[in-house]
Amino acid sequence: MSSLTLSTLTAWVRNSAVYRSIIRHGVADTNRNRSLVIFENLFLHVHPVKVREKTLKFTHTFWLGGITMVATFVLFATGILLMFYYHPSVPQAYRDMKELMFVVDNGVFYRNMHRWAAHLMVLGAMLHMLRVFYHRAYRPPRQFNWVVGVVLLLITLLLSYTGYLLPWDQLAFWGVSVGTNMAKEAPLIGKPLRFLLLGGNIVSENALLRFYVLHCVVLPAVLMLFISVHIWRIRKDGGVQGPPEKDPGEEVEP
Amino acid sequence: MLDETADNLSELTSGEESRRQFLTKLGLGACAVTGLGAALTVADFLEPKVLFEPPTSFRAGTIADFPEGTVRFNQEQKVYIVGGAAGIFAMSAVCTHLGCITRPMSGEPGIACPCHGSKFDLEGNVTHGPAPHPLPWLEVKADAAGNLTVDTSVVIPHGKALKA
Amino acid sequence: MSQTPQTFAPVESSDPMVVPKRVAMVRPDTRPTIRRREEKWVMTFPHLIIREVIMFMLVVIGLAVVALLFNAPLEGLANPLETPNPSKAPWYFLGLQELLHYFPPVVAGVVIPGLVVVALVVIPYARINLVAGPLWSGDRKRLTTGITAVTGVLVILFSTFQCWAIVVPSLIVAAAMFLARSEGSGGSFRRFLALVTLPEWVMTWFVLVAAILTIIGTFFRGPGWSLVWPWNMYPPA
Structure with missing residues (x-):
């Protein structure tokens, strides 16, 4: 029996029946196995097995969509952590903020991370949209994915806005008061919509609970749905589209 | 329209075709009615039935408390009670622009909104943008002893001050 | 099987009967993966995946550093009677x-x-x-x-x-x-x-x-x- 080294340990794990029941392909040293890495994995198979080499260049997309996506992952992770300490009621919500900041270990860190990742997500989505516009990547066959992107931007803004109320501090209360009064000005539907959204005529405990449910359940679910469509369509529409070709003759056919 | 690739579908006679179309419409209609019903019950469910909001009418002292020239800001009710030249009137302190709470200006007579810079005179008229309407006047009633009651849910036209 | 294996030599000809040509029928509504010029393709694993992992790490590290350096704002308890001045949205x-x-x-x-x-x-x-x-x-x-x-x-x-x-x-x-x-x-x-x-x-x-x-x-x-x-x-x- 050989002595225990990292490589023998790895080999032992890779050859074990349990590992082979989870991952059926061998080491990714051949192109066949590298293909299997992608399409035998639920999470990686949104990718094609091969990609055009030039799409890997940083300036092709500036990774803006990817950065927004990472911010979203961070928001899910930190958001779930914050939910363990948060009660959507008045004034307990504000006390929970204080508890997070002064009592809970790493509470400040995760709250900060959630807040800054939210800003990054909004900024990233906006810059991603501008990048796609200036690269003219909205052109056929990507029209529909552009529209999905606009919906995603709106969901992102709504998520950020509903989250803004949750700390129940002065900033939150008046930011949301002003915003929902804006909705009141919409003809016909404005006032009933605001009443339903706030669960009353003023920003109160009902509004806090409603914004909490929207922020933690409804909007994230809708976001995941549209992100799935968005990413699936990137692949169906022929991969990421970078800057337009210098020579129009080399453009995509349709 | 029938799918051409469907197997084993014999030619339909004209009667069968219209029956099939009718049943399709009936089925789609049932789905639509169900969807609409679900949407309405959900909307009804989401509409709050009991609100725990502050009462709309409150006591505001007596007539004698408001000689000409007094402006009292009742912060709790978001109302100004003003003893004007023509009598006593109450006025909402909620900016007609986007609902911020206005405040009497320090130094000069008038009312200012901290959010978007609207200014009002002491009768509630807009003296500086962006507020679209003057501050609404609210109903003030006095009983025989001169005790004032303000009802914030009743808006009265400007100029109808309570004669002292 | 005593035959000697035939030797293959590349044939160059413009006759499609001799050298088959690839023909792509492109309708306006087809998928856009067909291009006039062949491009270089690489395997997604490891070329793309490794870049995604690096990008993920960089963003998370960047966010962690920002979260350590700057605190998210928190003002006083919400007070419906007192509008802060100025009062700003996000x-x-x-x-x-x-x-x-x-x-x-x-x-x-x-x-x-x-x-x-x-x-x-x-x-x-x-x-x-x-x-x-x-x-x-x-x-x-x-x-x-x-x-x-x-x-x-x-x-x-x-x-x-x-x-x-x-x-x-x-x-x-x-x-x-x-x-x-x-x-x-x-x-x-x-x-x-x-x-x-x-x-x-x-x-x-x-x-x-x-x-x-x-x-x-x-x-x-x-x-x-x-x-x-x-x-x-x-x-x-």
Whole structure:
């Protein structure tokens, strides 16, 4: 029996029946196995097995969509952590903020991370949209994915806005008061919509609970749905589209 | 329209075709009615039935408390009670622009909104943008002893001050 | 099997019966993976995956560093009776809040955002966005009058509301558009300007206006939404 080294340990794990029941392909040293890495994995198979080499260049997309996506992952992770300490009621919500900041270990860190990742997500989505516009990547066959992107931007803004109320501090209360009064000005539907959204005529405990449910359940679910469509369509529409070709003759056919 | 690739579908006679179309419409209609019903019950469910909001009418002292020239800001009710030249009137302190709470200006007579810079005179008229309407006047009633009651849910036209 | 294996030699011929050719039938509604020129393809694993992992790590590390250095703001307990002064929305709505200072709420709060969303949605369906060439490649006389007219209307419209934050960028963009008119001459910047299409000009105008409004709303608005320097935003009470 050989002595225990990292490589023998790895080999032992890779050859074990349990590992082979989870991952059926061998080491990714051949192109066949590298293909299997992608399409035998639920999470990686949104990718094609091969990609055009030039799409890997940083300036092709500036990774803006990817950065927004990472911010979203961070928001899910930190958001779930914050939910363990948060009660959507008045004034307990504000006390929970204080508890997070002064009592809970790493509470400040995760709250900060959630807040800054939210800003990054909004900024990233906006810059991603501008990048796609200036690269003219909205052109056929990507029209529909552009529209999905606009919906995603709106969901992102709504998520950020509903989250803004949750700390129940002065900033939150008046930011949301002003915003929902804006909705009141919409003809016909404005006032009933605001009443339903706030669960009353003023920003109160009902509004806090409603914004909490929207922020933690409804909007994230809708976001995941549209992100799935968005990413699936990137692949169906022929991969990421970078800057337009210098020579129009080399453009995509349709 | 029938799918051409469907197997084993014999030619339909004209009667069968219209029956099939009718049943399709009936089925789609049932789905639509169900969807609409679900949407309405959900909307009804989401509409709050009991609100725990502050009462709309409150006591505001007596007539004698408001000689000409007094402006009292009742912060709790978001109302100004003003003893004007023509009598006593109450006025909402909620900016007609986007609902911020206005405040009497320090130094000069008038009312200012901290959010978007609207200014009002002491009768509630807009003296500086962006507020679209003057501050609404609210109903003030006095009983025989001169005790004032303000009802914030009743808006009265400007100029109808309570004669002292 | 005693036959000696046949030796293969490459055959070059333009006759499709000898050398088969690849033919692609491309209908306008087909998927876009077919290109005129073959490109170099690489395996997704490891080339793309490794880059994604690095990007993921960099963003998370960056966010962690920012979270360690800067605390998220938290003010006093919400008080419905006391409006803070100034009272501001999150930064991405401050452009809108700045508009609310100039226009009635129904315009700034409903009409303008609604128009922006509609304009964004129709971008890929509007023909102009699909075929547009450099701005001045069209009918130059009509363009001159068109740009002058649109700029004039915008400037007059927003001047009546004294909304200089929109008037000035509109004038700058219009000036840049005319600067692009002298194509072929001038430095590299002017040659770059000459290639900009009409949709790109419009988008640039929109981004410029939105950015200026947001910056003013964020850094230059103090108590009572009055213009202040950033360091005077919260005057001592």
